[in-house]
Amino acid sequence: MALHTILGAGGTMAHSLLAELSAQGQPVRLVSRRAAAVAGAQAVAADVTNLGQLRDALTGSTVVYLLVGLPYSTSEWQEKWPLIMRNTIEACKQVGARLVFFDNVYMYGLVRGAQTEETPFNPISKKGEVRAQIVGELLREMQAGSLPALVARSADFYGPHSTLQVSLINMLLFNNLAQGQPAQWFGNGEVPHSFGFTTDMSQALYRLVGDERAFGQTWHLPTAPHPPTITELVQLAAPQFQASPDLQIMSRAQVAAAAPQSPILAELLEMLYQYEEPYVFASSKFDRTYGVTPTPYAEGIRLAADDFKRQQSAV
Template sequence: MITRSGGGPDGVERVTADAKAGLTAYVDGARAIYSCAGPAYSKWTTEWPPLGAALVAAAEASGAVLVTTGNLYGYGAVDGPMREDLPMLPNTVKGQVRAQVWADALAAHEAGRIRTAEVRGSDYLGKGAVSPFSVTVLPKVIAGKRGAMPGALDAPHSWTYVGDVARTLIAVADDESSWGRAWHVPTPAPLSVRQLATRAAELAGARPARVAPLPGILLRLAGLVNPAARETVEMQYQWQRPFILDSTAATVAFGLEPTSTDDALREMLG
């Protein structure tokens, strides 16, 4: 495992390195490179391009398949469920960045330089998962307090379990026929923010969940002094309308079923 901090779970070899500076020296003999990198929101435009180039260079030098953890930003605002065959039509800066990183990797694949695929999920649930829900809603409702976040709290939204992301990354890396395209992580039926909060409170044995919409103007004001909040503003379209991921393809191709939302929440509460 290569990280800037040198951290990681027990039982793996941990290496301290900045991927932007090059990865080739660390991947000799590797069969697969799993990219789960996540630069700070405020640094996407400066850090993702060199990181993406370094990953392609490492895959080309080593011959390892490059399987990247992606997201749904590149699709832009979509009417209806998001499928892997939709075009990349990003409507945000961060969506444009991720779409270009994937386009560059795919071009290298099609040119025969590397072998690659991308695995995309929605907002994460599970141990260590970070999302607007996990930051501004979950801690409040399990404490019996009122949670709040911007957006339409009753709009259906897909939630992906982090463990299912890992299983899909491995399945894709192991199946040569799956390379050269994107895959969606098997994900349960969507739940609105209010429904998810209600279920979390029930599982925690807390009082009935209370969630209020946070006015968008407050997020914009927070963005004047908080870089993370500022970068979140352009992504609010995801919370103002149905945001649904169709993961049928991966379920059919790999026989993977999504972990239940209840189990994902229990892991977060545990």
């Protein structure tokens, strides 16, 4: 039976993918800097910036999912991401594993129209430049036929297993509405913004690795079409918390003014274009190939809110 190894065991998508793999009866190994016991999986400690440790952690793996999440810091991304990608590629080669890279859309830059797998890389941020560099290295390996791999690209995401620290919908919408406060957002609340549903994406990852034809390609993971505005999302979310659908928008000027006192806002400033302009992510290639209908936003918000409330109750 195939051994599925997840690099970056603590994040939203790692938890979602673990749930999917476990439901499918697949053996799973979780690799993180500090191994923590998790039901249904083998936990292994390794530093992904150390090639020897990483190779040992991947030994015996059939497929490796690169889901590492670094702190949201440009300098840390510039220092560590190229090394992590090089090490992961080399370690997968040495142990004979296939590689799945869970990617974002930063390398596209500002896109007028829908983002697709054919959208050219045109980063307008330092973080986007890092992402273009590392995925470019993997694409060259794929094109050379030196490593069986695929790129699985995601829009912003929400849904079960989302953490307060990572999910903007959880942090800025659900958390505020649950406390009877206005939801918050950045940039512009009246432009469409795509979000992928976590369960859809983890199911898609499992489907891709089971299809030989999927390797050597880039795939946009299933995401519902016709994305709502943030104002419309708040209107969907508010009834789940018996709250008023009020929304406060932080402008670019306000973010810039607060940035000196907030490292996360300082890091967000160069990415604000994603929240000021339409952000439309298309997954029609995956949807057509596999006959999938992504979770509609109304249903997704209801399920995500239920999961958020379960997490809050547990705390």
